[in-house]
Amino acid sequence: MAETFSSRNYMRDLRLPFCPGCGLYALSDTFLRAVYELGYKDLSNFIFTSGIGCTSWIPSPYFKADSVHTLHGRSIPPATSIKLLKPNFHVVVFGGDGDIVGIGLSHFIHAARRNTDILVIMGNNMVYGMTGGQVAPTTPYKAPTTTTPYGSFEHPLDAAKLAVAAGAAYVARWTTVHINELKESIKKAIQLQGFRFIEVVTQCPTAFGRRVGFKDVGEMLKWFKENSITVKQAEGMREEDSEGKIVVGEFIEMRRPTLVENVYALLKEVQKSG
């Protein structure tokens, strides 16, 4: 790797469409940097699927790669069949919090349960950003959004904990101020088998930050930094003390038979028995 990293080497000749200050620039760049550091000169070993939402736009059509841009919440089922039929490729799903754990939650749980060999990267901006800032399953308690003008009266979902409970092989959460940790986590996850999930808490200055009272992106990133605690720290804390904190780090790394391994073992067995 003599030449230096440039995300443009992995992208079509198009500009990412995100708002100024959006955390998804960093997520896209960090993913490609991880790919670069693993030694991939292009994305020909990868197949991407995504749903509908800002995060889903990262691969489609911006990555110079095969990308299947599916419907809202439906990126995981096609990723499942693609991985089964193209087992030698890294199948990576990009989606937002609404896409992955809102409308598409059932697919997420079942993919973790099956230990489907895909990497799901979820940009969690705690809101439905593309549609203008409606309350999401990840919106913090009491936070105002366009559909909870008096503050959200619902409790947010902890997607990382859910993935662990459902049987994921690898789960991590970082924020856009933990770029280096995120990059290392992506590198590790790409190389692991089974269902891998990385949640990236990311700022949406347009549809969330502004509305909940952050003056600018810097203030929001500062909040991410000061409000984050590690998985270890959270373990030692009482629940009420860790409420509202962003727990970052690796939640689990576990090896058990994966969907691809199980399906191909069955195929072999059935064909042997004639």
Place this chain on the structure above:
Amino acid sequence: MAKKIEIIIGGSGGQGVVLAGQILGRALAYEGKNVLQTQSYGAEARGSLARSEVIISDDKIGFPAVRKCDILVAMNHEALNAYLNQLKDDGILIIDETNVRETPKTKVKVYKIPITETCRKMFGEATYANMMMLGALTKITKLVSSKTMEKAIREVVPTKTLNANLKAFEKGQELI
């Protein structure tokens, strides 16, 4: 009109009337007949009425359900009561005598065969009554050769019980 023979096999769920219909249909198909088989169950799978229909025709079969049958096989009293009015006046009625309290007064040709009783004596259980009935039906109607029937039985029933099923089928033919 082309020649068409319509059969209803009725009994209780669990008596194997659906499987019997499938085997009969399969054998007829192997002998090159146009054949159609359907089935229906009552509300519950076990114990309530079950019915299997087989239609045989020289021509392409149109309407895929039996309204008037040429042959009625009643494996129990309830089936006999329920379906007798669908039997044509010149039809054939085959009754499992063991499970029918009284034979109705009718103009049709009636065969009363103690199928379940014979089956219990031979095997200690009534499980193979459907195959024994098929044996009797094959002998009475000559719609299909017993050899083709045996082939169909071999293909459909589980390997474990194949011998018993074939024996029951043979015994059914002897009862006539």
Place this chain on the structure above:
Amino acid sequence: MPIRNEKRCHKVSSKTFFWQGNEACVEAAIVAGCRFFAGYPISPANEISEYMAVRLPKVGGIFMQMEDEIASIGAVMGASWCGVKAMTATSGPGFSLMQETIGWGFMTETPCVVVDVQRVGPGTGQATKAAQGDVMQARWGTHGDYSAIVLSPNSVQEMFELTIRAFNLAEKYRTPVMVLTDEIIAHLREQVAIPPLEKIEIINRRKPNAEDKIFFGLENVAPMPSVGEGFNVAVTASTHDEYGVRFTADPKVHRRMLEAINNKIKKNVNEIAEVETHNVDNCKVGIVSFGCTSRAVYEAVEAAEAKRIKTGHVRLKTIWPFPEKQIRLLAESAERIIVPEMNLGQLYYEVKRVACSSEVVPLNRIGGGEMITPEEILAEILKGE
């Protein structure tokens, strides 16, 4: 793991089988080259999943039972983009759940086959009883403007033939194709004659050459790359240009694309729309039918002709695109056209639209899976006398 149910597996060869409709559908799919199936349990389509689960691994294919119908059709679309022929099967409620993704398939020009074993609806209805109420759902079930191909078998033999045809049309025109059957045809058993396999026409999608860049939106059907072949294909159901790149700002791009995906069907109606006809150009009374109901029509027509009433019959093997030409022909000679169907009148309106010179009469039956009988159809024929 020991494999049970081996009795259910028989290699397809060129001979006669005694199959259930759902079983014939599975064997046909395998002959057509289907190697991926994803489904979710629903009556009366379950046998298709069950047979597939046994059969597919034997031919090196993959069967998945997914978490719901939405996931099932999604997995089918993903498989198709891997270059693998794929199918799902369901019934009314599941078909409704799949509609958004079927629309995705139209927009991304993804070949696949969806079998809908119709049951009584709407809602849960009568889960195990036959109906023909999905005629319009199959045509207009998803939002937007598209042209659907919908085939309708009326025997187990045709379940075999039309399932293969569904795959062929899907591959040729790069589009989802629906097999609209019903509980009656799906569950009855009939003999099926299989021709020598080498005589069965199998169509495979056109693949791109290495230098090709245009994969979408061509009226003469663009070549279809698979993922993982180095084409860097961008697949999206957002409005996109010929290269697959999302392009939602320009109405012209959208119009151009929709024209292409509609015209590829519309301009080939004569090839796609198959009908079986009887006496269309020389009849007093006409009948237009499809699916299980057409079986009663055969007997009614025979009975009417025995009474010297000239009766014509157009039986739709393809419901959509609607075979207007043959209906017009029927309307030229028939004074009255009867449309029997197990719903409250769906195909009826389409026939009425096309056969405007004739009196078009609906003959409907809903509930309990009860079929319209030959006698009822005959009575309707005789009403004109």
